[in-house]
């Protein structure tokens with residue numbers, strides 16, 4: 511089955527290739543290699559004259575089912591699954607860039623990607639310039655004759671800046687570059703960048719595609735000719751996805767749209783409630799009409815996702831007090847889980863940035879990020895309200911057993 515079914519149908523069925531056992535659910539192929547009927551078949555498959563599996567660093571049936579399903583949901587020709595989201599962006603860069611080429615990136619991207627660009631790719635002469643994701647003119651000004659990739663994450667983490675994918679894809683086309691979009695926060699359930707002109711979508715499947723905080727994985731999706739190059743790097747270098755993780759992500763895709771809708775509706779209710787609280791200076795959530803790119807988000811996304819950030823009036827002290835006062839919400843920097851999580855970006859995920867860079871990215875000391883889970887919104891609000899009004903100050907040094 512290919513791309514002519516509706517999204518929800520593809521989410522549960524695309525890519526399935528039943529074996530002779532006629533299984534209903536997709537099996538996990540825990541095998542490192544595959545056997546051939548005879549020497550001639552081995553030679554034909556090794557030479558590429560005949561399709562077939564050789565070794566699970568290259569291909570694995572469970573991984574292939576996941577790849578086909580995610581490609582169908584993103585509207586891409588081909589997907590290559592990777593060991594992590596970072597392996598996805600690394601594979602993209604290694605496959606599509608040559609030494610001495612240049613990247614223009616949004617400055618509001620996942621922290622480890624900034625380190626990859628600034629420290630590791632730099633050693634191969636690949637330079638990166640950073641711009642505000644929302645300022646189209648800055649993107650255009652930063653493009654040089656040797657620019658090969660434009661890289662953007664939208665909505666951004668944690669302050670939900672929305673980049674205009676269509677406008678950036680036109681810019682990429684005009685200057686002969688490729689537009690790579692990190693679609694981790696929306697997933698194809700809420701936003702399909704390839705249908706808006708992006709060349710490549712990358713994912714950390716670790717987040718919403720898994721959806722229950724169990725495993726690390728990633729993916730690259732796009733046109734066949736680009737993905738052939740990404741696959742060429744992956745099969746040689748080896749940051750491949752394990753079949754067990756592929757099976758988890760496959761099951762995650764089946765409920766992805768329902769979960770993303772539930773995350774989004776809980777997050778919107780929380781954002782609206784926070785916006786009315788006197789303790790809160792500002793709420794960052796693209797679903798609020800007060801958000802500067804609300805209209806763009808409405809055009810580009812089906813809903814606004816599960817991540818809400820807000821600046822408290824009392825700075826770091828108020829932020830830490832709120833975090834320490836929660837009893838249910840998990841204190842962790844991960845996101846995309848059924849369980850709500852809370853973090854203080856300035857001292858965790860964005861702690862490695864200089865104070866100026868943090869300020870420039872809108873990450874104040876009072877900023878708190880909540881990745882809203884699927885618990886009842888009444889309980890989520892109650893857990894936060896306790897810390898907002900500060901009537902149960904945490905016991906000194908107490909690490910409470912959390913539910």
Ligand SMILES: *Cc1c(COP(=O)(O)O)cnc(C)c1O
Pocket residue numbers: 594595596597620663667692694695713714715716717726727728
């Ligand atoms: C987590 C994350 C990544 C990296 O993915 P890993 O699976 O942790 O390697 C990349 N981009 C975004 C937006 C992320 O949140």
